[in-house]
Amino acid sequence: MRRSSLLALLVAGCAPNVPASLGEEPEDRVALRDAPQLEHLATALDVDAGHTVEDMLRAWASPHAAPDPSAWFDARESAHAGLEPLAGGTPLRVLTYNVGLLDRWYPFFVVKSPHVDERREHAADEILAGGWDLILLQEVWEWADVERFEDAAAEHGYRIHAGTRDVHEHHGLVTLVREGLVEDGTSDHDEVTFEIQRAVEDFPGPAIERAYLTWSFVLAGTDVELHLLNVHATAFPEFPRIRAFQARELGLAARDAPDDAIVLVGGDLNAGPYYRDDAFGEIDGETVSGWWRNAIAHPLLQYYGDLDDMVVLAGQAQDVTLPGALPPFDGDDYRKEAFGDSSLCELLGGTFTATDCNSLYFEQYAGTEFPHRIDHLMVRDPMQRLRVLETALAFEERLDFGGYGWFELSDHYGVSATIEIE
């Protein structure tokens, strides 16, 4: 008998959920209580003295209390404030900014940030006209938007690195450096996709793979080797463990740079340093919980990368104090206006980069997320050749988009830092 078969077969691969190298790095085997960046996690997790970083990542228990990094922040702020001022340093303005140009379809669904068509027309010129020297951008997903930034970079005098087109469309990262800052012949680029992913985000989801861009060069006129790492980690409060592993991988990459180099890490970690409440926000009537575990990636990145948060170094971290003014969560109130009382945005402003005070953020996530500082600038500077002079939020204001109305340039606020390098 002759048989004919027509087959429709669909196969999806399985992604690993723990890094292959977990336990192999010396940093994995350090006890939480022996790592100053992680000590507050040990307290919140209520673990014994021998509980290592690897133990924490494997067990992935929920903290019993809000991990509070205040003591660590205070120590780093004081240490940085005690450094001698630099004589004749090179001042640089650094920006990290998630521009939120998401406009994707996948089978039966569309994910599109509000007003993306209007915003993408203005984003490149608005940002590059701001006078920053080093710019780390996230969510420039489409190659057409990269080309807009390339055109603007040529006009405003920047070099640009967006990775290769095929990979870029999955990570959406763009780094720009002002012309003249790069010593000729010293530039080196790369793009790295994280080992641990939320696989469904790529396929059949909107083709997103979390990654980081690297760009190293000698700062012109100095002997300082600068390493820029631009990152966008996995989103949503339900996936803190994936983010923790990505923070570990990124941190280890930052630590790989020579000790006499300066490493600047910037991007959207999708995790803040502090969450007052473990349960906060509602999605379809279900309470969003697990925020305390979302406070793990930020210290973990600093620990693995030997990094410092520039906002902390500048003495401007208010992550722990500000939420005290936040009213207890009430779904109905929080969905009506920011925090149930949008006048609180004045009081709660200046720190959180992902907040209902942003009209575009409110339109997408009203009353579903704890306001948090998830966009970060960090530095690794073992030789203490860098000073953070100040940090601030950027692009908080609403712009006039003509007939489309007034709204922010993105659903995130940017984070800027003024630094000085010896």
Add this chain to the structure above:
Amino acid sequence: MIAGFAAASVVLTLAGGPAGQPTAGAPLDDRPRRRGSGVAMLWTGGVLTGLGAVGRIAIEGFWVDRADLDADEPFGRWSIPHIAFFTSFQNVLVAPGLPLLGVGALRFGRYRVRAGRLVRSDRRVRRNTVVGATLLGTGLGLWAVTRAVAIPVLRACETNGCAYGYLESTYWISLATAVPGAVLLGLGRGEARPGGRATTATIGPLAVPRGHGLAVTGRF
């Protein structure tokens, strides 16, 4: 993730009619049985193929309306696997529909001659066979070739108009030639061999270690 389209299955098993040797114009039976006439198979194939075509139109509507794709905008290479995945939903209907149409037409062609409703004509047999095979071959060949080279073509496309235009134009031309081709070829072969052997066709779910699918298995 594996799509769950194979959760429901349809199984058709249609036995062939009596294997007589009719004389042109002479009915074998004054009241020929409808069973084995291929009509049910033709209907099933037509419905499946039609639903597949409607599904394709719905997908195109999704791209134009909800996804708001503009022909002049740059084509996102990231979407190539998504397009393949998305369009597989309606191809799952067309893939069994087309052979069912062909086999149904084959059985209908036999039935008409055996039932005396059609006088066997060598000329018509030859014409239907040649035209049908040409159309079916052209349609399936066009589909196969255009899909085989789709990745480099799509990667070379700068705009949505280029990429989606390529995919959709070749899809509809393939379908519009393959469907009448399968029917004509079936009619021609059925008329040529009205007493041909029994045919069976079965559609059923397929489970393999890493996925699910839909299989059409038969003896034609």
